[in-house]
Amino acid sequence: MSGEYASPPCFMHELEPGRDHAPAPRDAWADVARWRQAERKRLLDARLALDVAARHDSANRIAAALDRTIGKTGGRTVSSYWPFRGEPDLRNWSIRVIERGGRIALPVVIRKNWPLEFRAWTPGDPLERGMWNILVPARGPSVQPDIVIAPLVGFDAANYRLGYGGGFFDRTLATLPRRAFVIGVGYAASRVATIYPQPHDIAMDAIVTDA
Numbered sequence: 001m002s003g004e005y006a007s008p009p010c011f012m013h014e015l016e017p018g019r020d021h022a023p024a025p026r027d028a029w030a031d032v033a034r035w036r037q038a039e040r041k042r043l044l045d046a047r048l049a050l051d052v053a054a055r056h057d058s059a060n061r062i063a064a065a066l067d068r069t070i071g072k073t074g075g076r077t078v079s080s081y082w083p084f085r086g087e088p089d090l091r092n093w094s095i096r097v098i099e100r101g102g103r104i105a106l107p108v109v110i111r112k113n114w115p116l117e118f119r120a121w122t123p124g125d126p127l128e129r130g131m132w133n134i135l136v137p138a139r140g141p142s143v144q145p146d147i148v149i150a151p152l153v154g155f156d157a158a159n160y161r162l163g164y165g166g167g168f169f170d171r172t173l174a175t176l177p178r179r180a181f182v183i184g185v186g187y188a189a190s191r192v193a194t195i196y197p198q199p200h201d202i203a204m205d206a207i208v209t210d211a
């Protein structure tokens with residue numbers, strides 16, 4: 001199901017045609033935040049309804065598309081992710097990156113409202129349960145990725161990403177000491193017309209899906 005017909009945030013009715021200037025929406029962010037919350041739920045429910053075979057097939061297509069988008073990963077550090085809540089499983093792809101001479105890092109939540117840390121990971125390294133029970137490397141150096149893969153709940157035509165709502169990737173990308181190439185990864189069915197981007201939202205350099 002596509003997201004094209006989802007209802008817009010409440011303030012949209014204020015943008016009447018024929019006005020020479022639209023009034024500044026009152027507390028537009030509160031309306032957008034409410035809309036995003038409902039949209040996340042709709043998109044996550046749709047994603048969790050996919051069966052295992054469909055998800056597996058999608059992950060393979062995404063892995064192939066990532067290879068085309070990134071090219072050679074030898075000598076480069078790629079931030080991947082440990083999948084949860086129906087995200088495409090890129091763990092085998094991540095291992096292949098290492099086999100081809102690249103490095104893999106995984107994002108670690110240090111605390112809420114704080115940038116993520118990226119921690120180096122190779123197969124066999126011990127993992128522990130971090131925030132929201134996501135598995136993260138138990139130790140290992142903090143590294144700066146050249147390429148950041150940001151799993152998405154939704155995305156739009158201008159490459160803006162909707163995540164779980166913690167603001168972690170936006171906060172992290174805003175403070176990276178060195179610019180990275182940022183790729184939003186998810187299912188083609190997670191596309192919406194717009195996520196109503198806000199000043200804090202940072203567009204992805206590319207979106208990779210199973211389409």
Ligand SMILES: Nc1nc2c(c(=O)[nH]1)N(C=O)[C@@H](CNc1ccc(C(=O)N[C@@H](CCC(=O)O)C(=O)O)cc1)CN2
Binds near residue numbers: 081
């Ligand atoms: N696999 C994976 N790992 C990841 C991310 C991700 O998107 N995918 N992250 C990408 O950022 C970070 C974790 N971000 C998360 C942000 C919010 C929630 C979450 O469940 N939030 C609650 C609401 C909490 C609140 O608003 O206070 C919820 O939805 O019920 C989970 C993970 C780091 N690791």
Ligand SMILES: Nc1ncnc2c1ncn2[C@@H]1O[C@H](COP(=O)(O)OP(=O)(O)OP(=O)(O)O)[C@@H](O)[C@H]1O
Binds near residue numbers: 171
């Ligand atoms: N650079 C930033 N500095 C301070 N606050 C930020 C920054 N980026 C995002 N936030 C805050 O984070 C909150 C969540 O933002 P948003 O709805 O865009 O989350 P999201 O992109 O879906 O989440 P995530 O990146 O964790 O997957 C908002 O309240 C927003 O103001």
